[in-house]
Amino acid sequence: MRPNARRTTLADIAQAAGVSVATVSKVVNGRGDVAPHTRSRVQELLHQHDYLAPVFRHTEVVESPTIEVQFQGGLKSYVAETLEGIIDSAAESGASVVISKASHAPHWARDLVSAGRRAVIAVTSVYTTAHLNELARSGLPLVVLDPLHLPDSRVHSVGSTNFAGGLAATRHLLSLGHRRVAYIGGPAMAVCNQARTHGYRAAMEAEGAQVPDAYVRPGEFTYETGLLGATALLGLQEPPTAIFAGNDEIALGVIEAARTRGLRVPEDLSVVGFDDTSLAQMASPPLTTVRQPLREMGGAAMRTALRLATGEKVESHHIELATELVVRASTAPPREETSARR
Numbered sequence: 001m002r003p004n005a006r007r008t009t010l011a012d013i014a015q016a017a018g019v020s021v022a023t024v025s026k027v028v029n030g031r032g033d034v035a036p037h038t039r040s041r042v043q044e045l046l047h048q049h050d051y052l053a054p055v056f057r058h059t060e061v062v063e064s065p066t067i068e069v070q071f072q073g074g075l076k077s078y079v080a081e082t083l084e085g086i087i088d089s090a091a092e093s094g095a096s097v098v099i100s101k102a103s104h105a106p107h108w109a110r111d112l113v114s115a116g117r118r119a120v121i122a123v124t125s126v127y128t129t130a131h132l133n134e135l136a137r138s139g140l141p142l143v144v145l146d147p148l149h150l151p152d153s154r155v156h157s158v159g160s161t162n163f164a165g166g167l168a169a170t171r172h173l174l175s176l177g178h179r180r181v182a183y184i185g186g187p188a189m190a191v192c193n194q195a196r197t198h199g200y201r202a203a204m205e206a207e208g209a210q211v212p213d214a215y216v217r218p219g220e221f222t223y224e225t226g227l228l229g230a231t232a233l234l235g236l237q238e239p240p241t242a243i244f245a246g247n248d249e250i251a252l253g254v255i256e257a258a259r260t261r262g263l264r265v266p267e268d269l270s271v272v273g274f275d276d277t278s279l280a281q282m283a284s285p286p287l288t289t290v291r292q293p294l295r296e297m298g299g300a301a302m303r304t305a306l307r308l309a310t311g312e313k314v315e316s317h318h319i320e321l322a323t324e325l326v327v328r329a330s331t332a333p334p335r336e337e338t339s340a341r342r
Contacts, residue, residue, distance in 0.1 A: 008049040013049060023038065023042070064095060065096070066097070066098060066115075066117055066118060067086075067306070068100065068117040069083065069098065070121070071122070073124060076249070077249075077275075077278055078248075081277055081295060082123055082297060085295030088299060093302070098117070102125040104131055118140075119305040121145065141308035143304050144158075146159050146292075147159065153317065157319070159320050160293065160320060161323045163198055165323035167200075167203050169290050170204060170244055176332065178241050179207075179209045180215075181241075182216070183200045183216050183217070183246070184244075197218075201216075221250065223256075225250050226254040226256075230243060245271065246274055248277045248289055251280075254271050266285065266330050275290070286328040289326055304319065
């Protein structure tokens with residue numbers, strides 16, 4: 001807006017749309033008792049006039065705020081368990097949750113405000129500067145769970161001690177006697193993957209164990225990445241005797257790659273995952289993994305979003321919860337020069 005320019009009011013929108021101020025107010029506050037064609041017309045005028053609803057007044061008490069939770073990709077175990085924590089925390093606080101897949105259509109943030117949302121929690125979603133600018137213009141706070149990229153200073157985030165988790169996973173394998181330990185992870189530029197990789201490398205360096213370039217394989221946090229990565233690793237002239245996987249899905253792909261080569265886990269190959277989702281206990285054998293407190297992370301994200309929604313100041317922009325190594329049956333000492341080259 002230009003300096004001293006008059007802000008658009010509800011009365012202006014009502015006059016342009018040919019409806020009452022009360023009807024416009026209902027649209028702005030996400031009420032359902034407005035005809036679809038009228039709602040569409042009012043929303044379009046709100047967009048055209050760059051109207052911002054005064055959603056976050058410190059004097060306003062929101063009895064039952066509604067939080068939008070967005071995620072990208074499939075509803076995998078990681079996302080599902082995180083959502084459980086979000087929903088449980090919302091129930092305790094008397095808040096409502098709307099779950100959607102991130103689309104970022106034109107005016108998406110304004111549409112969320114018009115629908116009565118008070119904050120956004122992002123799970124495995126990527127937000128560009130343009131997305132963040134639109135959220136800021138709309139007055140919607142954003143909390144990112146386990147951010148893939150270094151968060152903007154305007155963004156609050158919740159994660160875990162990924163470096164410590166990578167360190168603990170690799171130290172466990174080294175303590176069993178493994179020296180040829182490889183790492184298969186997610187996207188190379190993902191913050192959480194970088195931290196896990198650094199933890200792996202720090203443990204290997206402290207033990208004086210070599211890390212050939214071929215032993216570190218970034219990819220995606222998917223079963224297919226584990227399958228393809230382990231197939232390549234096990235085909236090396238000096239294959240690893242243990243593989244640390246960047247998440248449990250990757251670990252399952254590693255186990256399958258070993259099986260197709262006639263190798264047994266853990267007798268011929270030890271495998272460690274990350275997350276401790278339900279997949280880890282259902283794996284065959286049950287998976288040694290690094291536990292991320294996914295439900296607790298979801299709960300922390302919801303509590304942060306609710307505080308921001310009411311205008312409360314949040315001291316820290318990033319909350320980091322502790323990881324923990326969970327030892328099961330997929331790791332064991334290496335057999336004496338067992339041939340992993342079958």
